[in-house]
Amino acid sequence: MDKKEYDVTKYDRPSLTVDIVLFSIKNNCLNILLIKRKEVPFKDFWALPGGFVKINESLEDAAKRELIEETNIKDVYLEQLYTFGNLNRDPRTRVITVSYFALMSSKDLGNIKIKPSTDASEVQWFDTFNLPKLAFDHKNIVEYGIKRLRWKLEYTTIGFKLLPENFTLTELQMIYEIAFHKKFDKRNFRKKILSLNLIEETKEKTKDVSHRPAKLYSFKKKIGDIIEII
Amino acid sequence: MDKKEYDVTKYDRPSLTVDIVLFSIKNNCLNILLIKRKEVPFKDFWALPGGFVKINESLEDAAKRELIEETNIKDVYLEQLYTFGNLNRDPRTRVITVSYFALMSSKDLGNIKIKPSTDASEVQWFDTFNLPKLAFDHKNIVEYGIKRLRWKLEYTTIGFKLLPENFTLTELQMIYEIAFHKKFDKRNFRKKILSLNLIEETKEKTKDVSHRPAKLYSFKKKIGDIIEII
DNA sequence: CCAAAAGTGTTATGCTTACACCCATGC
DNA sequence: GCATGGGTGTAAGCATAACACTTTTGG
Secondary structure, eight states, X not given: OOGGGSOGGGSOOOEEEEEEEEEEEETTEEXXXXXXXXXXXXXXXXXXXXXXXXXXXXXXXXXXXXHHHHHOOOSOEEEEEEEEXXXXXXXXXXXXXXXXXXXXXXXXXXXXXXXXXXXXXXXXXXETTSOOOBSTTHHHHHHHHHHHHHHHHHHBSGGGGGSOSEEOHHHHHHHHHHHHTSOOOHHHHHHHHHHTTOEEEEEEEOOSOSSOOOEEEEEOOSSOSSOBOO | OOGGGSOGGGSOOOEEEEEEEEEEEETTEEEEEEEEEOSSSXXXXXXXXXXXXXXXXXXXXXXXXXXXXXXXXXXXXXXXEEEEOOTTSSSSSOEEEEEEXXXXXXXXXXXXXXXXXXXXXXXXXXXXXXXXXXXXXHHHHHHHHHHHHHHHHHHSSGGGGGSOSEEOHHHHHHHHHHHHTSOOOHHHHHHHHHHTTOEEEEEEEOOSOSSOOOEEEEEOOSSOSSOOOO
């Protein structure tokens, strides 16, 4: 097990990065956070936040660090998405990127101030279905992220990660409608969600609305934060 | 876009490997192919086939190459599984591995002769649910592979990749029973499979069996080789 | 004729879908 | 009182699950 017995440096190694597809709901749209690149390659192109993995940090730690460094955002839900390793995805040299899928509660949209950094001249939310031209192969990564989001919404309880702690059933339904680009029947949606027995009424209602106030629900977090169906 | 404008070598880079979880059905069991390591670390431990990614090959090409080099197996179904990057998963140095999920038709079990190589002193199939102690974090990778297999069997038509071109409905059912460790009702299974309209009768039947011969079916490969439900 | 696996239908149950009106609030 | 979104039930159709006997072959 002596490190000297095996010279791994004899291999010409690819570089390794992480990139994060961070979704949130903003203005009734599914949004993605992008940064504007300060440096070549793809200078002044919009790109996913991300960067090189350091030798002494895990992949997930790298994703968290890059998100903080480049956008000032932390404490989001994060899971690995896919690893992209085509030969010419970066014009500089061989770069493999491990992409991450992230969700931010719409509650935090107000609390966290996104801000640019050394690597990014701007940071901005974009409508997922109306993105600018992206650097590298980031369009592929985003598409992969949308697929994952839809799948996870359908088969897991991940949707709650996009909502504040207390939410109305209409807000929850909206997330599904935004992600799937289609309308669901209100009665059937409610029946289905309530039958899953994953959320409970709070004693609160929405305030200061010029119509009948809605019951606020919260997610029953007994087992884990997210109940994985798979 | 000049490669010289950006010195990526200033980053201390992790090493990158691929590892392959190759499943096949053998003796009515779900089997995984393992190699016995010739070198430290984990000398003489069983491990997943795999190795370092070369600078000029894609991740998938690396997986294919390693599978051929280490086991003499080629032309299997291959898809990316997950990227494992914990800090101490390799005692030598920082190594990140992109794992691949592979399926081999039981037809090929007879045709392809597995053989050891420079890196492996032995190559052998093992019952997935009765594996020896594995090198590195390969146990985690195998578990992840089993999850993916079950999921894919449930939601896609990937099961056909484990069968020869023509197969009986009983053989198909067996794959599901082996992977899920449970029995399914014969009539309901057949009804379900046939209603999906994905397979068709051939004119052939099983030969030389001391009981009623079974119809052989084949997969209708119209759209693509695998119909992804997701 | 016996052993062994192939093949085949019906019923009950639960889930999904389609669909329309009254309720509570602010202005 | 009116505009706005919140809240509710029922019936039809469809998919799933449970269940047992007959058929075809080799020996």
